[in-house]
Amino acid sequence: MAQLSSVYRRLEEGSKRLTPQRELIIKLFLERPGQHLSAEEVHQLVKNEFRDIGMATVYRTLEMLTQLDVLQQIHFNDGRARYEINLETTNVHRHHHMVCLRCGRVEEFQEDLLEQLEDRVLKDRGFRVVDHELKFYGTCRQCERKQGGRS
């Protein structure tokens, strides 16, 4: 897994140690490139392989990995932070999200039609964009089929 060694290198550069707990957490995210896990979910998943890991360690590791730009923190307006792996750290522009209002599932899409908008904003308002975040809220295919589009 090519990504793994690059993450390890980042740890070293920050003089961070690669403990079993941290390794498990990192692998968790690398194995699930499209997922957005909460701290609680990470804790549950890691516990399968490392019984005694504490929530504090999970939070501290997630914080550290976010600082190192290995993870990215996201909020979906449900009051808890979620994390996803940042596969293209060098690329500040990331993919976007579709949040299903029925089942809560979060899908993603890769699309970048926003450059022109960013240019406009810089010209008109003097705001220099370094990152953007786009979320669509609606109904996913499954829920759409199930209920024909109405709540």
Place this chain on the structure above:
Amino acid sequence: MAQLSSVYRRLEEGSKRLTPQRELIIKLFLERPGQHLSAEEVHQLVKNEFRDIGMATVYRTLEMLTQLDVLQQIHFNDGRARYEINLETTNVHRHHHMVCLRCGRVEEFQEDLLEQLEDRVLKDRGFRVVDHELKFYGTCRQCERKQGGRS
């Protein structure tokens, strides 16, 4: 103020009473159409005119107004909810935000280039968008001037 009576009507329709506390909160938002206030900020501002209002009342009022679609709740990844008035309730498509990473100021812009993207997402992925939310993170004009664009 045209908006005010429309808000009052909504309260009536929901058989909600217009108490002094609620009126002050509503006016607060109507007077600041472009602002995004946290519950704490609303509490402080209302306390100037109504000494004894409690946080619970503020939260309950914000919740109620959000239900009635008078306010909209937003999260800017700082762990607390913010609220802004929803001037065009009938229009599900709202304006967007530019969050300055230096000073934290939030500006807005009105722009809608997303329809084509939404159509694509429906065709390709079966996801029916009912609302979207776009945030730009970057440097605002003032901070850009102050520090020439670097942190």
Place this chain on the structure above:
DNA sequence: ATACGTGCAAAGCCTTTGCAGGTGA
């Protein structure tokens, strides 16, 4: 030896809820 990492428990925020006491319809 020293700096770093861990689990546990406690503490911190922000937010919600229970409750007894009001108040409008």
Place this chain on the structure above:
DNA sequence: TCACCTGCAAAGGCTTTGCACGTAT
């Protein structure tokens, strides 16, 4: 009366911090 509303205090969730005990360098 009855449903609604309030402030206060307590309780809830999620997250961070203090601490004593390990463990790599």
